[in-house]
Amino acid sequence: MSGADGRKPVLELRNLTIKYYTLTGIVHAVRDVSLVIRERESVCLVGESGSGKSTIGLAVAHALPPNARVSGQILFRDEDVTKLKGDDLSKYVGRKVSIVFQDPAATFNPLFTIGEQMGDVIRHHRGVKDKEEVKRISIDLLKKVGLPDPERVLKSYPHELSGGMLQRASIAVALSPNPELLIADEPTTMLDVTLQAQILDLLTKLKEELGLSMLFITHNLGVAAEVCDRIAVLYAGKLLEEGSVEDVLLNPLHPYTRKLLECVPRAHAKVQKLRHIPGTLPDPRHPPPGCPFQPRCDEARDECSEMPPLIEVRPGHRVACVKYLSKGGE
Ligand SMILES: Nc1ncnc2c1ncn2[C@@H]1O[C@H](COP(=O)(O)OP(=O)(O)OP(=O)(O)O)[C@@H](O)[C@H]1O
Numbered sequence: 001m002s003g004a005d006g007r008k009p010v011l012e013l014r015n016l017t018i019k020y021y022t023l024t025g026i027v028h029a030v031r032d033v034s035l036v037i038r039e040r041e042s043v044c045l046v047g048e049s050g051s052g053k054s055t056i057g058l059a060v061a062h063a064l065p066p067n068a069r070v071s072g073q074i075l076f077r078d079e080d081v082t083k084l085k086g087d088d089l090s091k092y093v094g095r096k097v098s099i100v101f102q103d104p105a106a107t108f109n110p111l112f113t114i115g116e117q118m119g120d121v122i123r124h125h126r127g128v129k130d131k132e133e134v135k136r137i138s139i140d141l142l143k144k145v146g147l148p149d150p151e152r153v154l155k156s157y158p159h160e161l162s163g164g165m166l167q168r169a170s171i172a173v174a175l176s177p178n179p180e181l182l183i184a185d186e187p188t189t190m191l192d193v194t195l196q197a198q199i200l201d202l203l204t205k206l207k208e209e210l211g212l213s214m215l216f217i218t219h220n221l222g223v224a225a226e227v228c229d230r231i232a233v234l235y236a237g238k239l240l241e242e243g244s245v246e247d248v249l250l251n252p253l254h255p256y257t258r259k260l261l262e263c264v265p266r267a268h269a270k271v272q273k274l275r276h277i278p279g280t281l282p283d284p285r286h287p288p289p290g291c292p293f294q295p296r297c298d299e300a301r302d303e304c305s306e307m308p309p310l311i312e313v314r315p316g317h318r319v320a321c322v323k324y325l326s327k328g329g330e
């Protein structure tokens with residue numbers, strides 16, 4: 001299956017469902033999510049805290065904790081990676097797919113230099129053994145992520161770098177195996193605004209230069225607009241809307257997406273009031289049977305007690321809301 005412009009899917013989630021088994025019950029973190037990321041495309045998962053964004057990222061990277069159970073399919077270049085084992089699994093994890101986390105300090109072991117840690121990844125995932133070659137690749141990657149004086153960075157310990165430098169270094173580590181898909185889970189949340197903008201610019205530039213596909217995770221639609229081609233809106237583990245950045249931002253269909261958009265701070269507003277959507281996500285141990293946003297939705301109706309399917313309202317723009325089930329929608 002290729003897109004309109006002939007780009008092949010790199011990642012395809014089919015009816016992905018993920019539950020966490022805990023002592024206090026089963027957490028329904030991701031519920032029946034289907035989504036495609038094509039070659040050189042970046043897709044943003046957007047939603048409030050607890051909506052299941054990181055769970056999807058970890059599932060794709062094969063890094064879920066042991067209490068998670070996955071059903072449905074995660075197809076990487078048409079191969080179901082949920083079934084991979086042994087050598088096939090280690091060829092996939094870290095080589096085809098890499099992940100950048102919110103806290104760059106968590107990527108690094110504080111006891112080893114950046115160079116030692118990058119060297120390990122390059123030796124292990126690229127199979128490069130020659131010391132000089134490993135160093136050359138490391139320096140090249142540190143230059144790519146815009147770090148000045150890469151020789152010095154290689155000799156530094158993680159605590160010797162600033163937050164912004166460390167996030168750049170962790171992106172360099174994620175790129176060292178030459179992945180096809182980069183997952184970035186809130187990579188700028190812990191940085192100040194200027195650094196945030198720099199890292200977003202860097203990721204956009206790298207995606208273009210290296211021809212990467214990207215799964216970008218954020219709770220901020222404004223950030224999604226900066227870096228992504230398409231946006232997928234997640235709520236209580238359900239995909240509620242998906243479309244191009246233009247479709248979702250300029251013509252949001254789901255009442256939840258509209259509320260999320262109202263929460264994006266506006267640069268020209270005279271008074272900056274921090275907005276939030278009143279109410280909270282449903283208890284993930286007992287998700288309601290119908291639309292999960294119904295209890296907070298101004299437009300809720302009786303029919304919302306049943307979960308509507310995702311329907312394609314325009315080519316490439318899908319929404320799961322009863323308003324659009326009848327012909328003509330609104
Ligand atoms: N290891 C775990 N065991 C049990 N429940 C978990 C575990 N990890 C996450 N959860 C729960 O799964 C749901 C989805 O969590 P997830 O971390 O995927 O959300 P998120 O959208 O990434 O949120 P945030 O924006 O806060 O990072 C939440 O209810 C969370 O409490």
Ligand SMILES: [Mg+2]
Nearest residue numbers: 053054055185
């Ligand atoms: Mg998260």
